[in-house]
Amino acid sequence: MGVTCSVIVPVYNEAEVLEQSYGRLRTVMEGIGGSYELIFVNDGSADGSTGILRGICAADPHCRAIFFSRNFGHQTAVTAGIDAACGDAVVIIDADLQDPPELIPVMLEQWRAGKKVVYGKRIERKGETAFKKLTASVFYRVLASLSETEIPTDAGDFRLIDREICELLRNMPEHNRYLRGMIAWVGFEQAAVEYVRDERAAGVTKYTLKKMLRLAEDGLVSFSSKPLRFALGSGVVVCAVSAAAALLTLILNLAGVTEVSGLYFLGWALMFVVGLTQIFLGIVGMYISRICDEVRGRPRYIASERIGFGEAGKDGEE
């Protein structure tokens, strides 16, 4: 208890790089001074990572580890770390040294200046495929335009969060976790620290295309209800266009400008019915988005300060 800084490191088959990243993290943390802990969350590794972590934890009292019974995914691993961390400031960092540990002192400085969240913003990504860079860039921008929460672009999970934010995240029980969105959602003063994302020190990416798509899906579904309401808008347009076309056809017919067969009206009527179905899908979507909000069980609001109320009832939960 009572450590100043906790560092959470999710680990999935990182045997090739683990010793090296532990070494660099230790050097940085010892350089900062003050108490610290390194929490490794072993997300069901099947290579030598498990043995290496046992060794590190046995030799260094600053290190703790959580071993998952199987691979639960990166966001879940970080969540377990957040649940276990006891630092006043908590840093989340990848095990592959793509996020430079040397940035932690800079983040701590911002935290000491009062920022509750300090996130790393990637100004350049080294050693990643053009495909990954392009899809990541497009995804961040699509999410920014669809999301009701302002989620920083080009920022991953490398960040420092204050103990208060940790407590809030622990009280957000949603299962499909898109942590960077959840951290943006809680609000407070947040700051960015720009950095160049290095190449992986060793090994290959553990984010398969399937995992990347799943993460993107979690981000979009958890932070936007616009796709659900899209059917409503498009349904209204389809109905309006088909009704207008039918009316125009009727007028042209009555005025004797053209002789249009009844088949045209059948076409417009069909289109109108399709539009109506879309409208009802959109209405169902509005209910589903409210059900999602209820099921997520997020606090309704978060107060950063209360004046004249004493200590009781800090947040929105009952």
Ligand code: UDP
């Ligand atoms: N990771 C994890 N569980 C997974 C996939 C990845 O804990 O199912 C960890 C991995 O060990 C690393 C971090 O999450 O510390 C980021 O993964 P990776 O570097 O492979 O992703 P990329 O940087 O290529 O997006």
Ligand code: MG
């Ligand atoms: Mg990586």
